[in-house]
Amino acid sequence: MTHGSALVFNELRLQEELCDAIITVQNEDFHIHKIILSGCSEYFRALFTRWSHPADQMYEIVHVSPDIMRLIIEFAYIGSEEVTPHNVKELYIACDFFKVIGLMEACCRFMGDHLSKDNCIDIWQLTENFFCPTLNGDAFHFILQHFTEACASSEFIKLSIQQLLKLIEADQLLVRDESTVFEAILHWIDHSPEERTTYISQILPKVRLALMTPDYFVTNVINNMMLMCDTECQETVKTAQTLLNDGIVRYPGIYHPLARPRLPASILLAIGGRIKNGYSVATNAIEAYDICADLWVNLTNPEESPRSQLGVVFLNGSVYCVGGNTEIQYFSSVRRFDLATHTWHQVASMKLRRCCVSITALNGCIYVIGGNDGHNCHSTAECYNPESNQWTDIASMNERRSHASCTNFQGKVYICGGFSGESFLSSAEYYSPDIDQWFQIAAMSIHRYGLGVVALEEQIYAVGGKNEESYINSAEVYNPQTNSWQPVTPMLTPRKGFGIEVLDGRIFVVGGFDGFTVIPNVESYDHNTGEWSEATNMRISRSDLCCCVVSGITNMADYAALRGSSLDHSCTHPSLPV
Template identity: 75%
Template sequence: MAHGSSLVFNELRLKDELCDAVIRVQNEDFHIHRIILSGCSEYFRSLFTRWSHPADQAYQINQVSPEIMRVIVEFAYMGSEEVNQQNVEELYIACDFFKVTGLMDACLRFMREHLSKENCIDIWQLTETFICPTLNVDAFHFILLHFTEVCASSEFLKLSVQQLLELIETDQLLVRDERTVFEAVLRWIDHLPAERTTYISQILPKVRLALMTPKYFLANVRTNKMLLCDTECQNTVKTAETLLDDGIVSLPGIYHPLARPRLPSSIIFAIGGRVKTGFTVATNAIEAYDICTDIWVKITSTEEAPRSQQGAVFLNGSVYCVGGHYELQVFSSVRRFDLATHTWHHVAPMKTRRCCVGITTLNGLIYAIGGYDGQSRISTAECYDPGTDQWKKITSMHERRSHASCTAFLGKLYICGGFSGENFLSSAEYYSPETNQWTLIAPMSTSRCGLGVVALEEHIYAVGGNNEDTYMSSVEAYNPLTNTWQSVTPMLSRRKGFGVAVVDGRLFAIGGFDGFTVISSVELYDPVIDHWLPASSMRIPRSDLSCCVISGLTNMADFAAPRYSNYDPPSGYTDLPI
């Protein structure tokens, strides 16, 4: 209906002129034109044409409240979508009943945009009853990703046993500690113990008991009175205890349903690099590190050409690979890997060719800082807006830097070290997007080229690298509040040109060159204990690679180590085809 006509018909309705029917809801009457409601609702069209006598003028409606009927009538006349947190669920149910598809779609959009820890279970249950597969899946994944907070809500206690089982048996359930799942189950049962205790033997095998710490298991699982009273539960507990005693350090242990790791919340991508020293040995290899299994997975795409010394970042469900070089060519091109569709796309190139470039994200933008343009080390910087697919220049740094590293922290971009073309640099500076200015900060204690820089907890860490004298394993941490650096425990290995990433509050150093050879080794730093520990090595030794961390995807399983729910791991699991 044209907007002008809408205004006219609505004005006639409000004045009760030319109206030919009355919709009566409780004690409130809505004077309407049958042709208008018939135009937006299959239900009212049938009511007026097939389910009533032509002489009828008043229709009693008992399925909704007056407030909801008012919203439906105003939508029919004006197309107005008066959807809010208070009425959306009741309105959606009414629109489903009356077949007001346009307003029902508005309700679905609103619920999808406003999914929260407080309403996700209600929406999940609602879209199961009033079938809407896409929103139902969205709500389900939202619960999985925010399970720790959701399971503490009162809404969690409303789950049916079938819904609870569906949640806790999936590998995609995101919890840092399996005891969160166990305690959520106990809380759910304790809400209605007389009714729900009977389900415990059905629920317990879905909890990954063998992923708990032995201390917690002994204190809270093996001695639980409810479990002690159930023979099936005791068998489950004994099996889990055996797996814990074995340490589940080798497969097929981790494929057992009680020990199978859930999918990680974040996965590290290691992209490209050099498999040997020199210009002609770049690779297109991409590996993904699953922190929950300590396994690297090969996900190389044959569509991509080999490239090293590029930058890589994760933003809005895609990995962006920026610049880099192959043989003697330095690139300005940018490629976007869509993680949902596994497809590569070219996006707008940078204004300047850059390899050995600092790359990071801040406030939804990608920043490319410094680097080498094929002729000289550069101080220029630019930022990319995915919304407009455009790069724009920002203020240049104080120093020309290639082989530096950068990170975002508290609304600013920090870049440290590098090589100016003449000197190895110890200097560091930060960029403020608000002022478009760079500010020098206290220099590092030593010059570092090919280092890694990441923000972790309340500090910025500068890791490894080399200078004119040596390849380094040393690490120092910068405190922005005091503008000071302090040394922390060095890495286990010397390395430059390596990848760095932060996952679950720990810093990973990946691959690189140790002064003698290209390496595949990986180690992680825990700032709580100020200690480095070894992790599984990459399958391919390489330096000058790029790393980024992906998270929040509904298809994380595509990039994680395979999970086998039937306790039947394949032979040759160490070389799984991906």
């Protein structure tokens, strides 16, 4: 039916002309044309052709309000989709009953676009009872990713025991501490203790008790009266206590169900670089760090070419590998890895060859700054728009910089240190995309070449590197409010040419060269305590690599350590091409 015809039929309906039926809902009459409603609804088609006599004209409809029926009729005539937060649930249920597929899909889209911590549980339950598998999966994933907020909503206590178990047994459940899960189940039970206490022996083994801190476990689990009164729960608690006391949680290759790590919210990728194999050679190695398991997973695709001194950034579900070099070649090319499909794609090349480049993502675009082409250090910079697949020149820096490092902070790009082609640099500057201009800021306390720069908690950190005298383990922090640098605790290991990223609120430094050898060492900085601590080493010693953090993807399990009953932590991930 054309748009013009639809308007004509709707006008006839409103004027009650040529109508052949009246639908009555709660004493309100709707004059309609049978053929129009039959065209959009299997229910009405059956009602008019099989469940009644063709001569019938009066139909009374129950279990729906006049307002909802009006919306359904308007959709049938003119395709109107007046979906709002106030009517979407009732409208969705009615459309499911009347088989108004088009309007039901509109309701699903609306609910999917408006998922929140307050309504995600309600939408999950609704779409389980009224079939919409895509939205049901989206709502379930949303609850897992926002569990702390969702379990504080009024809808959480309405979960069935089956729904609660499905949530808390999922590896994808995102919580900073397992105590959140334990307190959530106590809250759920407390809503109806006489009925729900009987489920505690089913629920407790789904909580990863051995991942709790010992103090919390002793105070809140061992001494919980409800658990003390249940024999099965006492056995579960004793097992968890043994795991905590014996330290089996940290033993590589063993994951007892009570000690099985949840999937991380983010994964740290370490890509490319140089390895020492008699002499220094570029590598195509890719490893992923799973912070919850404290393990590295090999994701290397042997079909991808080696690159060192490249730039890597995560944007819109893809990882971009930009520029870099091998022993004989300098690249302007860019490779994009689609994390959802596990596939590599070639995208538009930069205008210049750039290795030792600084890179960051800001406002949906990728900025690559400085670097060198094997002969000259660059002061130039380029911006890549993934939507147009085009690179655009932006303003040049005040200095040429290779082996520098940059980060984005408060809508600007900050770059520090590096090598000008003639000298090591302590200078720093920032770029304002709004006016396409660079501005110098206070210089660092020392020259740093091959350093790492990240933003964390309203400040910018410059870490490690090399100067004229030595390899550096020192670090300093820049306060944009005062335009000044202050020293912070040095790293445990001096290094240059390493990867650096912020993961789970901590600064991670990965690999590099310590002045003697290429290292696999990884350490992290906790800005709350001001201390560096060791993490599990990469499996491959590398320098001149680049790191990025991947988050917000639905297939995080593809890039994390395996969560089976046992784990060979030296294996290659089976879900990825090798």
